[in-house]
Amino acid sequence: MLRNGAGAGTMSAGLPRIGCDLADVDAVSESINSFGDRYLQRVYTATELRQSQQAPERLAARFAAKEAVYKVLRTASGIGYTEIEIVTDDHGAPHVRLSARAQRVADQQRLGPIAISLSHERGLALATAIAFSDDAVTDEDTTTKRGSEGV
Numbered sequence: 001m002l003r004n005g006a007g008a009g010t011m012s013a014g015l016p017r018i019g020c021d022l023a024d025v026d027a028v029s030e031s032i033n034s035f036g037d038r039y040l041q042r043v044y045t046a047t048e049l050r051q052s053q054q055a056p057e058r059l060a061a062r063f064a065a066k067e068a069v070y071k072v073l074r075t076a077s078g079i080g081y082t083e084i085e086i087v088t089d090d091h092g093a094p095h096v097r098l099s100a101r102a103q104r105v106a107d108q109q110r111l112g113p114i115a116i117s118l119s120h121e122r123g124l125a126l127a128t129a130i131a132f133s134d135d136a137v138t139d140e141d142t143t144t145k146r147g148s149e150g151v
Helices: 025-035 037-043 046-052 056-073 100-108
Strands: 002-004 015-024 084-088 094-099 115-121 124-133
Touching: 015 025, 015 056, 025 037, 025 056, 025 124, 037 056, 046 056, 046 084, 056 084, 056 094, 056 100, 056 115, 056 124, 094 100, 094 115
Parallel strands: none
Antiparallel strands: 002 094, 015 124, 084 094, 115 124
């Protein structure tokens, strides 16, 4: 069950956690063409697929958003792509929903709701995620390297 970060309780604003990621729309298109539903179901939820209308640029933005959220959480260990869901509200604004397991990681780090911003243009998709923590947790305590050496 995915839970909306906005309902994650009250956290005092403290240290910011920011994550960003850039995704290549062509790479997402190639993954869809090569692996089809297997790729789509491994990375995206049914809601994400419906809301994005499976448009590669929108899916790339959601992929970048998931990676940005991993960076805010400072770990990807044990959290699958579908456990971070990027949904849009009635006005088209994106929001992050976390699975129970991902929410436990956020709660352990005393993170408040995770806000997200998405953009896509000229074959690239960008996402930025931010949350506030009232803990002074060091990178060494929580970072599990992912991708390009934890960057």
